Amino acid sequence: MPMPMSYNWLLVLLSYAVAVLGSFTALQLAVAIPLARNQRQKTAAVAMAGGAMGLGAIWAMHFIAMLACDSGMDVTYDPAITALSAVVAFAACSGGLLLVGDGQFSWLKLAGAGTCMGVGVASMHYLGMAAMMMPATVNYDYGVVFLSFVIAVAASMAALWLAFNLRGPLQMIGSALVMGVAVCGMHYTGMAAATFEDNGGQVPDGYADGLRVGNLGVTIFVITATLLGLTLVLHYWRQRYRSSLSI
Amino acid sequence: MVELEIQVHSDRREGLLTELGHVVVTNHFSLLRQRLTQDSRGAWLSMLVRGPAEQRFALEEMLGTHTRVLSFEAALAGEVTPLSAPVAHIPRITETMAQPVVEEPAPMPEPPVAPTAPVTPDISQVEHILPKLAQDYPHIYPWLVALENSVADSVRESSLILAGRRTGAWVYKRDYAMGAKLSLSDAIKRIGVPALKLLADIEQHGVHINILNSPLCTPGVQSGCKFYGGYLEGLLGASVTPKKVFVRHLSCRSAGAAHCSMEISH
Numbered sequence: 001m002p003m004p005m006s007y008n009w010l011l012v013l014l015s016y017a018v019a020v021l022g023s024f025t026a027l028q029l030a031v032a033i034p035l036a037r038n039q040r041q042k043t044a045a046v047a048m049a050g051g052a053m054g055l056g057a058i059w060a061m062h063f064i065a066m067l068a069c070d071s072g073m074d075v076t077y078d079p080a081i082t083a084l085s086a087v088v089a090f091a092a093c094s095g096g097l098l099l100v101g102d103g104q105f106s107w108l109k110l111a112g113a114g115t116c117m118g119v120g121v122a123s124m125h126y127l128g129m130a131a132m133m134m135p136a137t138v139n140y141d142y143g144v145v146f147l148s149f150v151i152a153v154a155a156s157m158a159a160l161w162l163a164f165n166l167r168g169p170l171q172m173i174g175s176a177l178v179m180g181v182a183v184c185g186m187h188y189t190g191m192a193a194a195t196f197e198d199n200g201g202q203v204p205d206g207y208a209d210g211l212r213v214g215n216l217g218v219t220i221f222v223i224t225a226t227l228l229g230l231t232l233v234l235h236y237w238r239q240r241y242r243s244s245l246s247i
Numbered sequence: 248m249v250e251l252e253i254q255v256h257s258d259r260r261e262g263l264l265t266e267l268g269h270v271v272v273t274n275h276f277s278l279l280r281q282r283l284t285q286d287s288r289g290a291w292l293s294m295l296v297r298g299p300a301e302q303r304f305a306l307e308e309m310l311g312t313h314t315r316v317l318s319f320e321a322a323l324a325g326e327v328t329p330l331s332a333p334v335a336h337i338p339r340i341t342e343t344m345a346q347p348v349v350e351e352p353a354p355m356p357e358p359p360v361a362p363t364a365p366v367t368p369d370i371s372q373v374e375h376i377l378p379k380l381a382q383d384y385p386h387i388y389p390w391l392v393a394l395e396n397s398v399a400d401s402v403r404e405s406s407l408i409l410a411g412r413r414t415g416a417w418v419y420k421r422d423y424a425m426g427a428k429l430s431l432s433d434a435i436k437r438i439g440v441p442a443l444k445l446l447a448d449i450e451q452h453g454v455h456i457n458i459l460n461s462p463l464c465t466p467g468v469q470s471g472c473k474f475y476g477g478y479l480e481g482l483l484g485a486s487v488t489p490k491k492v493f494v495r496h497l498s499c500r501s502a503g504a505a506h507c508s509m510e511i512s513h
Contacts, residue, residue: 031425105427164427167437246318247381247417
């Protein structure tokens with residue numbers, strides 16, 4: 001019998017805010033990739049941007065959103081699959097940002113980077129779902145799952161286009177808001193695709209040793225605080241760079 | 248032939264001499280002496296170069312818009328250069344030091360002196376006014392008028408172009424460098440128009456820009472439109488590289504037109 005789910009809307013809004021903050025930091029780091037003067041600078045910019053996007057905008061958002069979801073069950077998470085979901089998000093986002101930020105911008109690169117990041121967002125989500133351990137089984141509506149991939153890829157492309165082709169406030173804020181839509185749109189569509197069926201109280205092996213969402217709170221806090229710190233450092237660095245330029 | 252003392256400030260020293268040495272040689276100058284130092288503020292390169300006088304403008308423009316250059320000063324050898332660099336005596340170049348740029352071009356014959364009026368800008372006056380433009384940007388019209396009044400009529404337009412190019416390149420590096428290179432039409436819409444709107448009321452129709460009520464172009468008085476042309480060339484040049492941007496002046500208020508009009512191409 002399908003189990004009803006309800007949402008804490010404050011946490012839903014918070015998940016979007018974290019996705020936007022992570023996207024803002026990541027995209028502001030990413031648009032500086034074309035200005036890198038050597039491989040070391042480029043690698044650092046890509047790694048930081050990929051980290052902010054993969055771990056901040058996507059991974060942290062996912063678990064805040066899972067906190068927002070109440071299915072009436074105690075859920076724990078498989079530590080290995082949870083860690084793998086973070087690695088996949090980081091790798092996919094780094095790859096996508098490197099692709100679009102390297103050399104001349106083109107529609108082909110945008111398509112590749114958007115697909116890479118969109119699939120990264122979706123893969124992280126479904127790995128995160130696969131890591132769930134609970135007395136229920138999860139069934140998916142595959143049509144809606146496909147839709148969640150399409151939303152992630154399309155909105156990622158739109159966000160990357162805004163970030164690399166516009167200038168000014170729309171470039172900075174607009175791209176982050178749209179990327180937040182990509183991440184959250186994918187996540188909540190993915191959740192709508194899932195149905196939780198009570199399996200009579202049978203929990204999988206390792207259930208008791210799994211991570212609880214509450215345990216992930218510290219990790220989420222550290223990631224969010226790091227994002228804020230990165231944003232401040234970025235702002236300070238940009239101000240310093242601007243003042244160092246003489247006419 | 249002229250000898251120039253050039254002092255460049257960059258964020259790091261690696262490859263600086265090679266890259267700027269290439270700019271020097273490209274403009275038919277040869278490097279006589281150089282000194283490269285580094286401190287907490289970055290790298291400082293001092294060069295003494297010799298080359299044809301008519302290439303000085305081009306050399307300074309390429310240095311001013313070079314991505315490695317945060318700031319630079321240039322003056323005829325013997326003049327005092329004001330850049331606050333930790334510059335000591337520039338030693339005579341040695342074989343080892345000169346490695347990256349020793350491929351000097353064959354000595355160029357002295358160009359014949361043109362009988363026409365000089366078109367090179369008054370660089371010292373432009374250099375003098377540029378820090379003030381940066382300080383008060385975008386409220387720069389009083390300084391531009393001061394520049395117009397401080398140079399000879401024969402070099403007024405070329406001085407305005409140089410001031411415009413340097414200001415435009417600086418604004419690009421400061422506000423618009425983040426992101427991908429753009430096509431000319433996109434660069435006009437997303438960089439040229441918003442940047443120019445800070446300076447004047449404008450209208451944009453494709454590659455045509457109309458400047459309404461330009462304070463530099465009062466009817467019946469001299470035209471100051473060249474500043475805007477140089478500004479757009481400096482601003483857009485870096486965003487649509489490797490192509491060079493050109494601005495053609497179509498009409499001016501000072502000559503009785505309703506507004507000043509320009510056409511941008513590359």
